[in-house]
Amino acid sequence: NAGVTQTPKFQVLKTGQSMTLQCAQDMNHNSMYWYRQDPGMGLRLIYYSASEGTTDKGEVPNGYNVSRLNKREFSLRLESAAPSQTSVYFCASRGDIGSARYGYTFGSGTRLTVV
Amino acid sequence: AQTVTQSQPEMSVQEAETVTLSCTYDTSENNYYLFWYKQPPSRQMILVIRQEAYKQQNATENRFSVNFQKAAKSFSLKISDSQLGDTAMYFCAFMKHSQGAQKLVFGQGTRLTINP
Numbered sequence: 620n621a622g623v624t625q626t627p628k629f630q631v632l633k634t635g636q637s638m639t640l641q642c643a644q645d646m647n648h649n650s651m652y653w654y655r656q657d658p659g660m661g662l663r664l665i666y667y668s669a670s671e672g673t674t675d676k677g678e679v680p681n682g683y684n685v686s687r688l689n690k691r692e693f694s695l696r697l698e699s700a701a702p703s704q705t706s707v708y709f710c711a712s713r714g715d716i717g718s719a720r721y722g723y724t725f726g727s728g729t730r731l732t733v734v
Numbered sequence: 735a736q737t738v739t740q741s742q743p744e745m746s747v748q749e750a751e752t753v754t755l756s757c758t759y760d761t762s763e764n765n766y767y768l769f770w771y772k773q774p775p776s777r778q779m780i781l782v783i784r785q786e787a788y789k790q791q792n793a794t795e796n797r798f799s800v801n802f803q804k805a806a807k808s809f810s811l812k813i814s815d816s817q818l819g820d821t822a823m824y825f826c827a828f829m830k831h832s833q834g835a836q837k838l839v840f841g842q843g844t845r846l847t848i849n850p
Contacts, residue, residue: 649835650834650835650836652835652837652838659743659842659843660842661738661825661840661841661842661843662825662838662840663840664837664838667835667837668835669834669835670835675835677837707777709779711779711838713835713836722767722769722781722784722829723769723779723781723838725778725779727776727777727778728777728778728779730777
């Protein structure tokens with residue numbers, strides 16, 4: 620089925636460890652996004668990519684890096700995890716204006732716990 | 735910058751009742767989209783309904799409908815004949831209408847519980 624695939628679904632890290640969250644979409648979308656979800660705060664944008672080769676900071680980029688490897692893949696890296704980064708992370712992609720599916724398609728999320 | 739506010743952190747109704755979730759937003763844009771997303775316990779974000787700001791007619795999707803008041807910057811979601819499967823977090827979201835990587839701005843969410 621077409622959609623956005625995120626891995627892993629769950630992860631526990633120790634403070635200071637690094638990890639990369641992977642995201643891939645097969646809908647030929649140009650735009651991709653990384654959000655984090657915290658209780659009472661909705662979803663907040665970490666980084667986004669308008670197209671292959673470009674990335675931009677969102678609302679809460681500190682402590683994260685991203686790579687738009689190709690049109691399909693957009694990864695999020697935590698270089699030195701901190702307890703404040705405990706959250707649920709969502710990757711999303713967006714269809715272009717005029718497409719029948721204009722709007723975001725989300726992955727199933729990654730629950731990350733930093734201890 | 736755009737902001738989205740959902741003033742009801744939690745709501746609870748009986749099965750088969752009608753429930754309305756509130757959402758207000760702040761923007762200086764004239765062309766934009768508004769969305770309601772549902773997040774059940776599975777954590778998946780599911781698009782419920784979408785409204786284009788240039789359309790005066792309120793969007794409907796089966797039991798789900800919106801009341802879009804552009805001048806008041808209000809976008810409420812009405813769920814008719816509520817079902818147990820409607821139990822979820824509901825998020826209101828805003829996006830500008832333009833080319834490029836337009837960002838989706840979310841409200842804080844409303845936790846809806848449908849009781850048997």
